[in-house]
Amino acid sequence: MSSVNVLLPQQATILDITEETPDIKTLRVVGKEGLPFDFMPGQCAMLSIPPVGEAIFSITSSPTCRECLEFSIKDVGKVSSALHSVVPGQQIGIRGPYGNGFPVDEMKGKDLLFIGGGIGLAPLRSLIGYCFAHREDYGKIDIVYGARSPADLIRKSEVQESWAEEPNTDVHLTVDAEFPGWDKNVGFVPTYVSDLGFKPENKIAITCGPPIMIKFVLQALEKLNFTPDQVITTLEMRMKCGVGKCGRCNLGPVYVCKDGPVFTLEELNALPAEY
Amino acid sequence: MKKIIAREKLPELWKSLSELGPLFLPVQEGPVVLFQPWQEGAETNLDTTNTAVPPKDLFLPREETYMQYRCKGKELEVIPAEEVKPAVLFGVHPCDLYAVEMLDKVYMEQDPPDELYKKRRENTTIVALSCASPDPFCFCNDFDVNPAEAPGTDVMAQLKNGSVLLEAKTDKGKALLEQAGDLLEDGSGEEFARREVKTADFNLKLDGLPEDLKNRFEDPVWDELFKSCLGCGVCTYVCPTCYCFDVEDFGHEAGGERFRCWDSCMYGHFTEMAGGHNPRPGRKERVRQRFMHKLRYYPETFGQIACVGCGRCLRSCPVNLDIVQAIQALGGETVEQR
Numbered sequence: 001m002s003s004v005n006v007l008l009p010q011q012a013t014i015l016d017i018t019e020e021t022p023d024i025k026t027l028r029v030v031g032k033e034g035l036p037f038d039f040m041p042g043q044c045a046m047l048s049i050p051p052v053g054e055a056i057f058s059i060t061s062s063p064t065c066r067e068c069l070e071f072s073i074k075d076v077g078k079v080s081s082a083l084h085s086v087v088p089g090q091q092i093g094i095r096g097p098y099g100n101g102f103p104v105d106e107m108k109g110k111d112l113l114f115i116g117g118g119i120g121l122a123p124l125r126s127l128i129g130y131c132f133a134h135r136e137d138y139g140k141i142d143i144v145y146g147a148r149s150p151a152d153l154i155r156k157s158e159v160q161e162s163w164a165e166e167p168n169t170d171v172h173l174t175v176d177a178e179f180p181g182w183d184k185n186v187g188f189v190p191t192y193v194s195d196l197g198f199k200p201e202n203k204i205a206i207t208c209g210p211p212i213m214i215k216f217v218l219q220a221l222e223k224l225n226f227t228p229d230q231v232i233t234t235l236e237m238r239m240k241c242g243v244g245k246c247g248r249c250n251l252g253p254v255y256v257c258k259d260g261p262v263f264t265l266e267e268l269n270a271l272p273a274e275y
Numbered sequence: 276m277k278k279i280i281a282r283e284k285l286p287e288l289w290k291s292l293s294e295l296g297p298l299f300l301p302v303q304e305g306p307v308v309l310f311q312p313w314q315e316g317a318e319t320n321l322d323t324t325n326t327a328v329p330p331k332d333l334f335l336p337r338e339e340t341y342m343q344y345r346c347k348g349k350e351l352e353v354i355p356a357e358e359v360k361p362a363v364l365f366g367v368h369p370c371d372l373y374a375v376e377m378l379d380k381v382y383m384e385q386d387p388p389d390e391l392y393k394k395r396r397e398n399t400t401i402v403a404l405s406c407a408s409p410d411p412f413c414f415c416n417d418f419d420v421n422p423a424e425a426p427g428t429d430v431m432a433q434l435k436n437g438s439v440l441l442e443a444k445t446d447k448g449k450a451l452l453e454q455a456g457d458l459l460e461d462g463s464g465e466e467f468a469r470r471e472v473k474t475a476d477f478n479l480k481l482d483g484l485p486e487d488l489k490n491r492f493e494d495p496v497w498d499e500l501f502k503s504c505l506g507c508g509v510c511t512y513v514c515p516t517c518y519c520f521d522v523e524d525f526g527h528e529a530g531g532e533r534f535r536c537w538d539s540c541m542y543g544h545f546t547e548m549a550g551g552h553n554p555r556p557g558r559k560e561r562v563r564q565r566f567m568h569k570l571r572y573y574p575e576t577f578g579q580i581a582c583v584g585c586g587r588c589l590r591s592c593p594v595n596l597d598i599v600q601a602i603q604a605l606g607g608e609t610v611e612q613r
Contacts, residue, residue, distance in 0.1 A: 005390040007522065007535070008342055011351055050344040050351070051524040051531045055549070077549020091351035093344075211552065238548045240522045243387055246538070247519030248546055250568065253575040272492050274554045274564075 009093030014086050020154040026072045036094050041127035042262045045096030046242050055079035056239045060122040062129025072122040098242040099261050102127045110204045111139035117189045117209025118147045123234050146174040146189040150182050190216035200226040208234050228266035235261045235275050276443040278452050279462035289313045291455050296361040324410035329371050329515035334395045340534040359394040365402040369425040370415045370583040374515030380577050400451045403428035412586030413474040422472040433467050440465050477599050485574035501562035503594040508539035513587040540564050566601045
């Protein structure tokens with residue numbers, strides 16, 4: 001067959017499953033022969049589990065990891081809930097990659113400030129891993145990551161041990177309230193970003209998290225004098241096709257699945273705020 | 276290649292053409308005319324104005340199963356649907372083909388092409404019928420649609436003094452006329468009548484409208500316009516340029532199918548995300564989305580307004596919240612009342 005229906009999934013197999021938090025699991029997934037496809041950080045994939053259906057998830061592993069794809073999935077809907085019940089060796093459907101990904105070339109030579117909240121770390125983690133694998137291309141890396149409680153932080157050992165030990169890298173953790181045994185910052189992510197007083201010179205800020213967090217992070221960055229072209233975020237919308245046709249993620253003249261999900265704040269400001 | 280056939284012999288032609296595959300043509304179904312597969316004795320209606328529903332479902336079916344799945348233990352098997360079979364679409368009006376060209380831009384020209392749509396397009400031979408008598412809701416003149424000519428058709432047809440004149444425009448069209456063999460007589464001496472078809476004049480000022488709407492997302496017009504909308508979605512159902520779809524699974528743990536079907540931006544669930552967040556939570560946002568997509572977003576990407584003036588939304592909307600009313604409310608009109 002010369003042409004293929006892009007909506008057809010290929011088979012992928014669950015390698016293993018990590019319970020990250022009470023409602024988030026990370027699935028490691030392989031295609032028939034290694035990775036199902038090549039991709040860039042920030043891109044997404046459609047995962048399916050019949051008869052429940054399909055949904056779009058960001059790929060959380062770095063493309064420099066050649067073993068498998070990783071997805072950190074929060075149990076919030078029908079498909080994500082079904083994906084929480086898979087077992088190692090089980091086959092699921094996968095198709096992709098979808099979306100534009102982060103502008104890794106334009107970011108070269110810059111200091112990077114990652115700001116993540118809760119499950120919002122998932123797409124950032126792909127880029128963070130990519131930047132560590134190309135460490136000489138990027139300047140100072142700061143990672144601000146927060147969640148409601150210590151139990152809600154994902155990839156805890158990786159964040160606290162591996163990332164914190166990378167050269168020229170600082171990790172700043174925060175949770176919303178005091179918890180026994182928690183000796184890091186207490187407070188909301190946007191406030192912590194303000195308190196840390198990052199300087200915008202030669203820096204790009206990349207943020208992802210719950211909509212309310214993003215909203216206040218953007219305000220905090222503006223106060224710190226970051227310009228809209230220095231701020232990057234990645235959107236989440238309902239999607240069915242992933243290829244700019246089914247209409248769900250249409251936002252002004254763009255389709256988030258194909259023209260996004262990664263946008264600079266400058267680009268977002270030109271779009272209707274319907275996300 | 277031009278051919279001619281007397282109208283009373285058309286059932287014979289249809290019988291012959293239907294041997295190529297399903298032959299869709301306007302059929303009277305109670306009070307409405309719909310494109311239906313021809314069967315012996317079908318009550319065809321070539322004199323109809325626009326059919327109640329456009330023939331977009333030939334290319335983007337209302338429901339289309341594109342794969343079966345089987346699950347056995349931990350294994351998942353995906354079985355693609357069978358190849359699309361050839362079909363013939365007979366008697367489609369020019370406005371509907373202008374609309375198909377707009378769908379082509381999204382489904383075939385924009386990367387990646389949609390293979391399901393593309394195969395149906397490639398496997399369908401189209402016979403367009405020039406439009407002689409528009410109904411009071413037709414306003415295709417506003418969109419520079421020539422009701423006498425159809426872009427991209429394989430055969431152009433015209434009703435003429437008790438006959439149908441047919442001219443092949445493509446190789447596919449030629450093959451179709453050849454299939455009919457002796458049923459068709461030589462029409463090389465015949466000319467298509469030049470017709471000036473006047474459609475309703477709602478005095479729409481469309482020039483510059485897409486550009487004008489760029490800064491009108493927060494316009495107070497939207498606070499009023501949506502109020503009569505019932506959210507029934509019929510406008511999207513009957514619109515030849517609406518193309519949104521849903522994808523769902525149907526079956527059980529061991530096996531079933533995955534299909535896509537028409538969906539509508541007029542429905543609340545359309546954008547509702549897992550977890551409950553909805554970027555277009557109310558009718559205001561959804562009405563705005565639909566009209567902005569037609570009048571501003573599609574034009575920005577493809578250089579033309581996504582409307583052909585077929586008049587179906589004027590005919591079908593129970594509260595008259597049609598595209599003419601929207602364009603007029605947005606100021607793209609003069610004082611003419613309708």
